Amino acid sequence: MESYSYINIFETKGLEYILLICFLLLFIYFVRYIFSSKKKADENMK
Amino acid sequence: MAGKNVLEIGTATPFKKGYKMDKKTIFFGEVKRFFKFILQEMKPRGKWLTPFNIISLPIMFIGFILLILRFVKGLGYATNLSQEFPWGFWIGFDVITGVAFAGGAYVITFVVYVMKVEKYHPIVKVTVLNGLLAYMFYAGALVLDLGKPWNIFNPIIGNSFGYNSVLFLVAWHFLLYMATEFLEFSPTIAQWLGWEKLQKILKSLTVGAVIFGITLSILHQSGLGALFLMAKSKIHPLWYSEFIPVFFFVSSIFAGLSMVIFEGTISHRVFKDKIDSKHHAAFDEIIFGLAKGAAITMFVYYFFKALVFIHGGQWSYLTDSWGIWYLFEVIGLVLIPCFMFAYGAKNRNLGIIRTAAILTMIGIILNRLNISIITFNWNIPAVYYPSWIEIVITLMIIFTEIWVFRWVVSRMPVFED
Numbered sequence: 001m002e003s004y005s006y007i008n009i010f011e012t013k014g015l016e017y018i019l020l021i022c023f024l025l026l027f028i029y030f031v032r033y034i035f036s037s038k039k040k041a042d043e044n045m046k
Numbered sequence: 047m048a049g050k051n052v053l054e055i056g057t058a059t060p061f062k063k064g065y066k067m068d069k070k071t072i073f074f075g076e077v078k079r080f081f082k083f084i085l086q087e088m089k090p091r092g093k094w095l096t097p098f099n100i101i102s103l104p105i106m107f108i109g110f111i112l113l114i115l116r117f118v119k120g121l122g123y124a125t126n127l128s129q130e131f132p133w134g135f136w137i138g139f140d141v142i143t144g145v146a147f148a149g150g151a152y153v154i155t156f157v158v159y160v161m162k163v164e165k166y167h168p169i170v171k172v173t174v175l176n177g178l179l180a181y182m183f184y185a186g187a188l189v190l191d192l193g194k195p196w197n198i199f200n201p202i203i204g205n206s207f208g209y210n211s212v213l214f215l216v217a218w219h220f221l222l223y224m225a226t227e228f229l230e231f232s233p234t235i236a237q238w239l240g241w242e243k244l245q246k247i248l249k250s251l252t253v254g255a256v257i258f259g260i261t262l263s264i265l266h267q268s269g270l271g272a273l274f275l276m277a278k279s280k281i282h283p284l285w286y287s288e289f290i291p292v293f294f295f296v297s298s299i300f301a302g303l304s305m306v307i308f309e310g311t312i313s314h315r316v317f318k319d320k321i322d323s324k325h326h327a328a329f330d331e332i333i334f335g336l337a338k339g340a341a342i343t344m345f346v347y348y349f350f351k352a353l354v355f356i357h358g359g360q361w362s363y364l365t366d367s368w369g370i371w372y373l374f375e376v377i378g379l380v381l382i383p384c385f386m387f388a389y390g391a392k393n394r395n396l397g398i399i400r401t402a403a404i405l406t407m408i409g410i411i412l413n414r415l416n417i418s419i420i421t422f423n424w425n426i427p428a429v430y431y432p433s434w435i436e437i438v439i440t441l442m443i444i445f446t447e448i449w450v451f452r453w454v455v456s457r458m459p460v461f462e463d
Contacts, residue, residue: 015356023349030345034338034388 080239087457102445109442112435113190121193124435130423135432136191138418140440142270143411144184146294149302151177151227152263153339159256168325169332171234171460172313173306175451178227183447185220190439212272219266226259238458268295274417282421284363284372287354290417296347297410303340304406307333311400313455321461330396337391337399340406344384351376368424375416379409 116124127134154173157163189195200206201217208214230252236245271294278286287293314321314329321329363369386402389395419430432440454460 013357016353019349019353019356023353027345027349030388031342034341034391036392 083239091456098448102449105438106442106445106449109438109445112439113442116190116435116439117195121191124433124439126430126433126436127191128428128430130426130428131419131430133191133418133422134430135419135436135440136187138415139411140184140187140190140443142418143414144180144187145267145270146298146301146410146414147305147407148177148180148184149263149267149298150306151180151230151302152260153299153302154306155230155256156260157339159253160260165328165335166332168328168461169306169310171231172310172455174227174230175234175454175460176305176309178224178231179447179451179454181220181224181227183443183450185224187440187443188220212269212275215269216266216273219262219269223259223262223266226255226262229255230259234458234460263298264295267298268292270294277422280423280425281417282363282368282424283358284355284360284368285417285421287358289350289354293347293351296343296350297413300340300343300347300406301410303336303343304403304410307336307340307399307403308407311403316452317455317461320455325461333396333399334391334394337387337402340403341384341387341391344380344387344406348376348380348384351380368421371416375409375412379405379412383409 112124121127125134125136151174154166154170158166158170189198192198198217201208201214202221229248233245233248233252236242236248268291271290271292274281274286274290275288310329310333314326318326364373383402383405386398386405390398390402422430
């Protein structure tokens with residue numbers, strides 16, 4: 001009989017969840033990084 | 047206004063009460079002036095002996111002869127297509143890749159007419175023109191790859207609709223989208239001809255046409271990907287996914303934006319005398335905005351790719367040369383240009399953004415060719431490579447499109463507000 005273990009990250013799709021959480025966190029940082037350019041440019045102008 | 051300066055088209059006395067006897071005369075006078083004006087505009091302008099003309103004209107001439115031979119002697123004469131490889135370079139590069147690059151039109155019209163971001167208004171007309179021509183030439187190249195090209199009308203005229211096929215959707219969408227893009231561009235043509243009343247009417251239809259066009263684009267960009275869903279056993283598992291339609295749609299956004307950056311950069315150099323200084327100054331800001339859009343879309347695309355990869359448990363495929371090829375496409379031509387766009391936009395570096403746009407375009411070409419040609423039938427000994435005739439005809443199509451684009455831009459008020 002095949003055993004099922006919750007520790008197996010592939011069977012529980014743990015990697016997918018980790019990747020998704022990483023994506024959401026990184027996406028916030030990434031968008032902030034891109035849109036910080038205007039502030040920087042304005043500061044340079046001053 | 048380009049038209050009015052030449053022959054004052056459309057300035058004839060309008061049809062008013064009391065002028066009934068003159069209606070016919072006015073009409074025929076207008077028609078006569080119209081044809082005179084068109085003939086005048088057909089005359090070449092500028093220098094003939096430019097490097098581009100010297101390279102493109104012989105290729106177009108040879109390509110045209112080869113095109114005739116292809117239709118007279120059939121696909122076997124002109125292509126390396128076979129039973130194993132029924133779709134080749136014309137579908138893989140011209141149609142699948144060309145349509146992805148035309149994605150800039152629906153993205154920019156959405157941003158300007160639906161989101162009301164006026165910053166991008168100066169590039170709307172040229173982007174729509176680019177999209178229209180891309181569809182006319184690249185989607186039109188679909189005819190080249192049909193063994194019985196006269197059957198192209200079947201999905202339209204009802205002689206065996208074939209509505210079970212994804213190509214039915216693609217055929218109708220291409221047709222409707224070309225008409226929609228023509229409608230979006232038609233105010234510029236009316237302005238060129240000096241038909242002010244018609245221009246106003248056509249302008250009032252623009253928003254409706256844009257919304258219809260965006261809907262069509264989303265569906266047929268993904269529809270082109272859906273064509274490959276039936277080839278699960280033929281495409282390498284690293285490239286095949288049930289999400290191909292979504293990948294095709296998302297990648298068409300940054301493919302289109304990269305194309306707009308690339309084409310806009312060249313246009314602003316070649317047609318600098320047609321662009322006023324205000325638009326020249328605004329163009330850099332537009333590029334930065336487009337780079338941000340491309341970076342964000344590529345970021346999402348990359349993670350979605352990674353998610354599908356992990357979900358499919360495809361680690362074992364990374365160990366051979368296909369795996370390295372896949373990583374080169376996904377990391378080298380998606381993730382790296384994504385960060386380059388972000389870095390360039392943040393640090394206001396146009397050089398990095400332009401390089402990223404070129405890398406992204408190469409990535410899109412590679413992705414579409416990987417799915418449609420390179421990894422197609424990867425598990426059989428037979429290999430497809432395009433014949434020289436296929437390549438010359440493709441070059442002819444590209445050069446003809448550039449010639450038409452140049453003709454339109456140098457005559458119609460494409461860069462005017």
